[in-house]
Amino acid sequence: MLGFSNQTIADLLYWVTRKKWLIAAFAISIFLFYIPSPESLSPEGHRTLIIVVIALILIIGEVIPLPAVAILILILEVVFGIDTPNGVATSFMSDAVFFIMGSLMMAVAIVSQGLDKRLALGIIKLTGNKTWRIVFGFVAISSILSSFIGEHTVAAMMLPVALTLIRNTSDDPKTVHRLSTILLFSIAYGCAMGSIGTPSGGGRNVIMIGYISEFGLGNISYLEWIKYAYPMLLLEIPIAAALLWMTFKPDQRILDSAVRKLKVKVTKAGKMTGNQMMAIGIFILVFLGWVFLSPYLGLGIVALIGVFLYLSFGLIEWHDINRNTNWGVILLFGAAISLGIQMKETGAAEWVATQSINGMSMVIDDLGFMQWFISVFLTGILTNFLSNAATVAVLGPVVLDMGGNPIILGISTSIASAFAYLTIVASPTCMIIHSSGLVKSSDYLKAGWKLFVISIFLLFLISNLYWPYLS
Amino acid sequence: MKFLIAVGSKDYSGPTLELGMRVAKAFNAAVDIVYVGDKISAFSTSEVILAQENLANWELDRQGVDVLQWAYEYLVENEYIRMESSEFNTDKLVQTDDDRCEVHLEGRMTQEVGLILRNGEIIQQLRDEVKRSGIDVTIIGGSGERRMTHDLVQYIDSSIFVVKNYDRARNYKLLLAVNDAPNTKKALKYGVRVAEAFELDVNAITISNTEEFRSDYLEASNWADKFLRRAGVEHQVNLVHGKFINVMNETAKDDHIIVMGNSTKSPLTKFFTGSKPLNVCENCNCPALIVK
Incomplete structure (x- = not known):
């Protein structure tokens, strides 16, 4: 056929079957490009929404590398005449991107210090050997730690602790399936819940703070965010632990021997080294910087100061940071934030917000509740298929253009993006526990949907009964 | 000649490994045994690698190493390889790419035997491995999925041996x-x-x-x-x-x-x-x- 060998045709067929989402994105974008812009939407806004659609399809389908999606977004913003090259470059790099970059680098530095063995000892001292107490301890410690140092850092440190307990209980995965599931989900869900607690818990919090400030809707400091979000985190800890216990009640109610073996293993690590103490000291300095200096320096610059200190004191090599930092994700978040800003500036965000409210007004009468519900529910669903930071980067401008109290809607959206309980791809922590090979994809839904519904309900109560007193 | 045997788990891949190794022996072929783990989302690649590297500090194995350990024990027990140790030394696994690591062992009844750990979509990974190592025959257990069988036959650029319902006790x-x-x-x-x-x-x-x-x-x-x-x-x-x-x-x-x-x-x-x-x-x- 046309002089092509069978091998070439087979390769082409293979490419087509694997890249169907790329082809779909291309076809849909051409279709959308040639349909007339709606009256209330500017041509630039129309073209911005086309980029959003393409980006969402390519990110969810993962048909091309994430950096390629990021680059495509930037190219299309210029080619479609949405902004000048310099304008796109300016919107691409922001304090939120610095923060994401800094926190990913700090994660590598912190994990490599071997502090997880101290952490294990601390948890076991607190919880003892009863399984329910260990589950509660895992959820609580994961939540509280990840509210400050980022969820995947904590998950990477907690995973070996859980696996050591599991393998010391039994080598047969079938015997310990429920125990494995409950311990690993205690980490994943604990980390996800904790990431709402402070701005530094997740890049998406910083993205939302950046949007609120950039769009002139207000300023939220580190401590103010804690006042809004931490009560929800503290309420969720016992709820999540109880829910996991009821869903995956394990056969082993006491982990006496496993705990003893874990203690023996971690005590071999000896006393805390100078480097470990220095690593903790630097993190405390960074935390204080976030609390007291971020209004002047920005959260991102403070995180980068932390990275600078870790590198300068020789606590981590650049080679290790370079190898273990997801540069593709950083590029993508930069591009997604740039796209969010273009959505706001071209009126695309406002148009989507108006259309959503008009559409939902047939079902819900209360405008305030409708705004809240659209923000939270849509974010909650999308975050389970997309990265949570990308979800906030794309939906943030829409939510903030809906009207109502932008602080309440903005923080609600950011918190809802942590409800990544339903799928493996929902967040790096879900992926990390899945990579152990001990949890099945169906397990995510078993407890996840209950926690998802309860979290939305809890957020509704808190945002309506508690937050109005803070404003 | 070079054979590739894809194994999935200790529970289900016994017949595939056994028949695959016997056929490889018949051809005096080099053999690679590959385990393909789940695909890691591009959003989480570095984070998962970081977590897996941290497991090594605790002397804990990542997913799939237990399957390679089982394959190693089978090879030792059946004298397919020259035994350096009855235990599989995971330190010898060399990371060759983000989603691939390998160890090579000296064969006794076949040429060299390689144990490979990969992560990703199975057809893509097998296709890559076939191209990378110049595989002549790919051996894999029977899958209930019609799509999977289709993709194997259609897209893997080597002969395909689908080991379905094999029982050593049966007279074939x-x-x-x-x-x-x-x-x-x-x-x-x-x-x-x-x-x-x-x-x-x-x-x-x-x-x-x-x-x-x-x-x-x-x-x-x-x-x-x-x-x-x-x-x-x-x-x-x-x-x-x-x-x-x-x-x-x-x-x-x-x-x-x-x-x-x-x-x-x-x-x-x-x-x-x-x-x-x-x-x-x-x-x-x-x-x-x-x-x-």
Whole structure:
């Protein structure tokens, strides 16, 4: 056929079957490009929404590398005449991107210090050997730690602790399936819940703070965010632990021997080294910087100061940071934030917000509740298929253009993006526990949907009964 | 020659590993045994690698290492490799890419044996491994998924041996599907090697849709008869008419190992209308080797 060998045709067929989402994105974008812009939407806004659609399809389908999606977004913003090259470059790099970059680098530095063995000892001292107490301890410690140092850092440190307990209980995965599931989900869900607690818990919090400030809707400091979000985190800890216990009640109610073996293993690590103490000291300095200096320096610059200190004191090599930092994700978040800003500036965000409210007004009468519900529910669903930071980067401008109290809607959206309980791809922590090979994809839904519904309900109560007193 | 044996778990991949290694021994081939773990989302690659590297500090193995350990123990027990130690030393696994690591062992009854750990979509990973290592035969357990079987036969650029419903205790015969397709001669050569190694009787069957057999079918059948006679293999040659897949199913039942050449149809035609080898892999309840 046309002089092509069978091998070439087979390769082409293979490419087509694997890249169907790329082809779909291309076809849909051409279709959308040639349909007339709606009256209330500017041509630039129309073209911005086309980029959003393409980006969402390519990110969810993962048909091309994430950096390629990021680059495509930037190219299309210029080619479609949405902004000048310099304008796109300016919107691409922001304090939120610095923060994401800094926190990913700090994660590598912190994990490599071997502090997880101290952490294990601390948890076991607190919880003892009863399984329910260990589950509660895992959820609580994961939540509280990840509210400050980022969820995947904590998950990477907690995973070996859980696996050591599991393998010391039994080598047969079938015997310990429920125990494995409950311990690993205690980490994943604990980390996800904790990431709402402070701005530094997740890049998406910083993205939302950046949007609120950039769009002139207000300023939220580190401590103010804690006042809004931490009560929800503290309420969720016992709820999540109880829910996991009821869903995956394990056969082993006491982990006496496993705990003893874990203690023996971690005590071999000896006393805390100078480097470990220095690593903790630097993190405390960074935390204080976030609390007291971020209004002047920005959260991102403070995180980068932390990275600078870790590198300068020789606590981590650049080679290790370079190898273990997801540069593709950083590029993508930069591009997604740039796209969010273009959505706001071209009126695309406002148009989507108006259309959503008009559409939902047939079902819900209360405008305030409708705004809240659209923000939270849509974010909650999308975050389970997309990265949570990308979800906030794309939906943030829409939510903030809906009207109502932008602080309440903005923080609600950011918190809802942590409800990544339903799928493996929902967040790096879900992926990390899945990579152990001990949890099945169906397990995510078993407890996840209950926690998802309860979290939305809890957020509704808190945002309506508690937050109005803070404003 | 180089064989690739894909294993999935200790519970289900025993027959695949056993039959695969026996066939590799028959061909005196080098063997790679590969475990393909779940795909890691691009959003989480670095984070998962960081977590897995941290597991090593705790002397804990990542997913899939236990399967390689099991394969290693099988190789030692059956003297396929020169034993350095009865325990699989995970430190010897060398990370060659973000989603691939490997260790090579000295073979005794085969050439070199490699143990490989990969992560990702299985067809993509097998395709990459076949291209990277110049694999001649890929051996994999039977999958219930129609799509998976289709993709294996269609997109993997090596001969495919689908090990379905293999039981060592069963007395197998070799069923050779013979027709005028160019790959039939290569299939016959492979079939003879397998028959000699396993001491199997061979049934060389030529199937026609109609009662009348085309001359090129008859020529192929005669050539097969001569070839098998010269090779000294106990065999019978049969000409049967009927629908190809029905005859193969009825003849093979669950006590034959099927060997046949790959279809020469264009990949596009095969994609839309299927092919005889694809039908065999999907419908027959016994191991089938599709020679490309």
